Amino acid sequence: MKKSSKIRVGIIGLGVIGEKILCAFQKHPKFEIVSICDVVKERAELISQKLNGIVYYTDYKELLQNSDVELVYVAVPPKYHHLVALDVLAAGKHILCEKPLANSLEEARAMSEHAKQAGVVHAMHFPVYYTKAFKYINNFVTSEKIGEIRRVEINTHFHKWPCEWQQTDWIGGREQGGFVREVFPHYIQLTQALFGKLEHIQSQLELPADSDKCETGILASMKLSDGTPLLINGVSQIAQQERIAFTIYGTNGTISLVNWIKLEVGKYDEPLTEISLQPVDPTLDLLMNLANAIKGDRADIIDFQAGYEIQKVLEALLQKI
Ligand SMILES: NC(=O)c1ccc[n+]([C@@H]2O[C@H](COP(=O)([O-])OP(=O)(O)OC[C@H]3O[C@@H](n4cnc5c(N)ncnc54)[C@H](O)[C@@H]3O)[C@@H](O)[C@H]2O)c1
Numbered sequence: 001m002k003k004s005s006k007i008r009v010g011i012i013g014l015g016v017i018g019e020k021i022l023c024a025f026q027k028h029p030k031f032e033i034v035s036i037c038d039v040v041k042e043r044a045e046l047i048s049q050k051l052n053g054i055v056y057y058t059d060y061k062e063l064l065q066n067s068d069v070e071l072v073y074v075a076v077p078p079k080y081h082h083l084v085a086l087d088v089l090a091a092g093k094h095i096l097c098e099k100p101l102a103n104s105l106e107e108a109r110a111m112s113e114h115a116k117q118a119g120v121v122h123a124m125h126f127p128v129y130y131t132k133a134f135k136y137i138n139n140f141v142t143s144e145k146i147g148e149i150r151r152v153e154i155n156t157h158f159h160k161w162p163c164e165w166q167q168t169d170w171i172g173g174r175e176q177g178g179f180v181r182e183v184f185p186h187y188i189q190l191t192q193a194l195f196g197k198l199e200h201i202q203s204q205l206e207l208p209a210d211s212d213k214c215e216t217g218i219l220a221s222m223k224l225s226d227g228t229p230l231l232i233n234g235v236s237q238i239a240q241q242e243r244i245a246f247t248i249y250g251t252n253g254t255i256s257l258v259n260w261i262k263l264e265v266g267k268y269d270e271p272l273t274e275i276s277l278q279p280v281d282p283t284l285d286l287l288m289n290l291a292n293a294i295k296g297d298r299a300d301i302i303d304f305q306a307g308y309e310i311q312k313v314l315e316a317l318l319q320k321i
Pocket of ligand 1: 169
């Protein structure tokens, strides 16, 4: 049978995000899902049925032996990223890995090094980077509209953690869960994409007495490479609807990304007002860039080296380094 010219994808991990990105791969003209895997057989079977009986596995190593698979999307919980990704790279397949890259700095370093040596495309799933809102922010901070940047702030306020839509067994745990690991990589990535490396990271974590449970608060400060302060204020279990805001304050203008997609802008002595942007699925743009990278064309992807730089900040925030 003649193989299609589409990039053939295998997916490992069919949970909350795995299923969501599976739908994006399905919609995208450049990709074709050829096999899937989840350790939970019922889950793999169910998704296989939805995909007209596509080949499924419960052992990811069998998926990696399938020579049809060119690109592997890894969407297992964070503590398995390292193990699975190293095997994907050893099998010589392109990889799209979920964030955070790893569950420790050592793992992230090894993944980045192996990825460089493997001679394949290695990318991470950071959808916010591909939104129209982020493109707008990028233009704003490099224009006169912002003036001199005085401060950057990341505020994450949750009335409840884990959130309603992501009730998995690991996400409220200290080993690999918590909102710092889950949410902050996105905003560290955006900050590094805009301003480069972050320095002088000081962090104060608020941890519950139960050592199995994740943090309930974080107060941290860092500096951009030009010395501009970056402040972090994260807290959960408070009486306020969930609100996540990434704000850049300038002398001429201030810009804020609220709850992932809502963009607010204000000029000097004016309130912040919402900028309306046409909603598009940023993952489709990410996948277009990934397809271009695999074809050897120009592409804007966030690779494992960038993932390692993000992990350095993440581990410092978690007071692990
Ligand atoms: N980029 C984003 O916007 C975004 C959003 C949410 C989650 N995530 C990340 O995606 C990853 C998965 O998160 P989730 O919420 O989907 O978790 P989840 O627990 O819902 O899903 C993980 C799935 O992986 C399966 N699994 C575990 N070990 C496996 C293995 N060895 N082989 C095959 N399958 C295995 C589990 O059975 C489960 O179905 C995490 O790293 C998380 O941080 C990213």
